[in-house]
Every structure is written in structure tokens, then in C-alpha cells.
Amino acid sequence: MTSKDNIAPIAPPPTHRLKVDKDALANNWKALDALSGSASTGAAVKADCYGLGTDVCVPTLRNAGAAMFFVAHWSEVLALLPHVEPVQIAVLHGPMTAADVDFALASGVRPVINSLQQAQRWAEKGGGPCHLMIDTGINRLGVEPIELSHGVLQSLDVDCLMSHLACADEDNPMNGEQLAIFREAANKIAHRRLSLSNSAGIALGKDYAFDLTRPGIALYGGVPRNELASCIRQVAYLEAAIIQVRNLTAGDSVGYNSEFTADGSMRVGTVSLGYADGFLRARGPGFRLMHSGNELPVLGKVSMDMIVVDLAQTPEVSEGDWLNVPFYLPDAAQQSSVSQYELLTVLGKRLRNC
Numbered sequence: 001m002t003s004k005d006n007i008a009p010i011a012p013p014p015t016h017r018l019k020v021d022k023d024a025l026a027n028n029w030k031a032l033d034a035l036s037g038s039a040s041t042g043a044a045v046k047a048d049c050y051g052l053g054t055d056v057c058v059p060t061l062r063n064a065g066a067a068m069f070f071v072a073h074w075s076e077v078l079a080l081l082p083h084v085e086p087v088q089i090a091v092l093h094g095p096m097t098a099a100d101v102d103f104a105l106a107s108g109v110r111p112v113i114n115s116l117q118q119a120q121r122w123a124e125k126g127g128g129p130c131h132l133m134i135d136t137g138i139n140r141l142g143v144e145p146i147e148l149s150h151g152v153l154q155s156l157d158v159d160c161l162m163s164h165l166a167c168a169d170e171d172n173p174m175n176g177e178q179l180a181i182f183r184e185a186a187n188k189i190a191h192r193r194l195s196l197s198n199s200a201g202i203a204l205g206k207d208y209a210f211d212l213t214r215p216g217i218a219l220y221g222g223v224p225r226n227e228l229a230s231c232i233r234q235v236a237y238l239e240a241a242i243i244q245v246r247n248l249t250a251g252d253s254v255g256y257n258s259e260f261t262a263d264g265s266m267r268v269g270t271v272s273l274g275y276a277d278g279f280l281r282a283r284g285p286g287f288r289l290m291h292s293g294n295e296l297p298v299l300g301k302v303s304m305d306m307i308v309v310d311l312a313q314t315p316e317v318s319e320g321d322w323l324n325v326p327f328y329l330p331d332a333a334q335q336s337s338v339s340q341y342e343l344l345t346v347l348g349k350r351l352r353n354c
């Protein structure tokens with residue numbers, strides 16, 4: 001056999017990994033389903049399941065019982081089709097072009113209609129069952145309640161009539177205001193189901209659940225409201241290996257722009273994790289990696305593919321040893337001032353291939 005033979009070489013094991021705890025993911029869906037009361041519970045699976053990987057997460061959510069799957073883009077649909085029925089998929093951005101409508105009709109995936117123009121585009125090609133987003137105050141996508149009497153909307157075959165809460169993660173009067181607007185709007189157009197709540201909305205109570213809830217972040221271990229802290233488990237675990245150990249002496253600096261300088265001799269480890277993996281610079285100084293309960297403070301700036309940690313507390317670790325990267329989202333968000341959503345969705349593609 002020569003190297004020209006067409007056999008793909010097997011990739012050697014990586015030096016960092018993202019582990020998705022499928023049991024925790026299923027647990028979180030079930031906990032949110034229980035909190036949703038008599039409403040059925042879907043799953044927001046946009047952005048490759050918030051960075052954790054569609055192929056791992058969607059079958060787990062489907063097997064747990066998720067009824068509907070929400071993506072933002074039409075380009076996200078193909079990755080879902082091997083796992084769920086087309087009618088279970090809703091595309092939140094709706095049809096922006098005739099090609100989007102053609103794709104929806106050919107695949108059986110349902111659009112969320114967000115404007116009169118989108119409704120027109122859908123109806124022109126024959127349309128069929130769709131979902132309809134009403135804007136009740138977030139002012140991103142959706143038809144205005146006052147537009148609901150418009151003929152093209154009245155002629156739609158609306159399965160799920162939806163709206164989206166702007167401030168569900170806070171105690172904000174806007175929640176009640178949006179609820180009232182949504183209830184009133186629901187009387188103005190025929191529909192089969194109503195849906196208002198994201199993860200945080202589910203924690204606002206039964207009034208907000210209607211027929212279908214749409215959790216996202218809490219499925220993946222985010223805790224957008226304290227009420228959810230007791231039932232939501234961490235899903236994403238991050239580990240990275242030490243790829244070199246070195247000894248510094250007083251005056252030696254570490255990393256770009258020499259932001260850390262040793263004031264005495266110290267042993268440090270270079271770890272295979274960087275901002276290209278989603279370990280942002282905001283998580284650098286003050287952040288710690290862990291090894292068997294010991295803390296390893298990050299030194300200096302986070303590089304694209306590496307960070308350097310202080311091994312003072314862990315004289316036993318050496319090249320090839322694995323470190324845990326604390327990734328309980330509420331704590332990581334507080335430590336870095338990066339939102340729980342962003343911490344997940346910036347996770348690098350490189351980590352997911354492990």
C-alpha cells in the first residue's frame with residue numbers, strides 16, 4: 001500500500017474536547033416540559049444547538065419527547081432532516097425569497113411568517129400550513145397586532161401563532177404587557193396553537209405557557225432565571241490538555257504583550273485551548289482551570305490556540321495531563337461578563353470534531 005491509496009487516515013486523538021452530557025440535556029428538556037404544564041414543549045436548536053452540535057443534541061431532544069424544533073435560517077434545516085420530521089421544523093426568519101418558499105414546499109418544513117411581505121410570498125406559491133410571529137414589543141421580527149386584520153394574513157393557514165418575550169429573564173412589567181397584547185392578538189386571527197415562552201418565559205408561570213413552549217438556553221445548561229437553577233443541569237463540559245510545561249524565572253513574561261511577568265521562579269503549563277475554540281480573552285485574567293480540585297490560574301493573554309496556566313498548586317501535573325475548564329454557565333458568565341448564550345455559541349467548531 002502506498003500513501004496514494006485512497007484510504008482516509010484516522011485522525012489522532014485531539015488535545016482538547018467538548019463533552020455534551022446527553023442525560024443532562026434530556027433531563028433539562030423534561031424539567032422544562034414539566035414546568036410547561038399542559039403545554040407541549042419544543043426546542044430551539046438554532047446555531048447548531050447553541051454551539052453544542054445538532055447531531056448530538058437533536059436526537060437526544062427528540063428521544064426525550066421534544067415536539068417542535070426551531071432554527072433561524074433555512075440553511076440550518078438540512079442538518080435536522082435526518083433526525084426529525086419536516087413538519088416538526090420551524091424556520092424563525094421566514095421566507096425572505098421565493099427560493100425559500102420553494103425549499104419549504106419541497107421539504108415540508110414550515111416557515112414562521114414575520115411580515116405582510118413574507119405572507120404574500122408564501123401565499124403566492126400556494127402556501128399551506130405555516131406559523132405566524134406577532135411582534136408584541138421586542139421589535140425585531142413579526143407582524144404588528146394592528147396588521148392582523150389584513151386579508152393576506154387572514155387567509156393564512158396558521159398552525160402556531162407566536163410571539164417572543166423581550167425581558168423574560170428579568171422581573172419587568174414588559175412581561176405582563178406582552179402577555180396581554182399576545183392574548184388580545186390571539187382573538188384576531190385563526191390558529192391551531194399559541195406559543196410565547198422561551199426558557200425564561202417558562203419560569204414566569206403557567207399563564208405564559210399556552211400550547212407550546214420554545215426553550216433554548218436552559219436545555220443546554222443555561223440558567224436565565226434563578227427559578228430554574230435547581231432543575232437545570234450543566235450539559236457542556238470542556239477539557240484541555242497541557243501540551244508543554246516550562247519553568248520561568250523572575251522577570252520572564254508570558255504571552256502576547258507580556259501581560260504577565262513572573263516575580264520569582266515558577267512552573268507553568270501551556271494548554272491547548274484558545275479564543276479560536278471560544279475561550280475568549282474575557283475569560284483570561286482571574287479565571288482558573290482545575291485539576292483534581294486544584295486551581296490553575298490563567299496567566300497573561302489568551303492566544304488563538306493556547307493559554308498558559310500557573311502550576312504552583314499542581315506540581316504533579318505534566319505534559320499530556322488533562323485539565324477541566326469550569327463551564328457552569330451562570331458562573332462563567334458572571335466571571336467573564338459574557339452572556340451565557342454567547343459563551344455557548346462561540347464555542348469553536350474545532351472542539352466539536354472531537
Ligand SMILES: *Cc1c(COP(=O)(O)O)cnc(C)c1O
Binds near residue numbers: 044046092198199218
Ligand atoms: C432563540 C429563541 C427561543 C429560545 O430562547 P431561549 O432564551 O434560548 O430559551 C425561543 N423563541 C424564539 C423566537 C427564539 O428566537
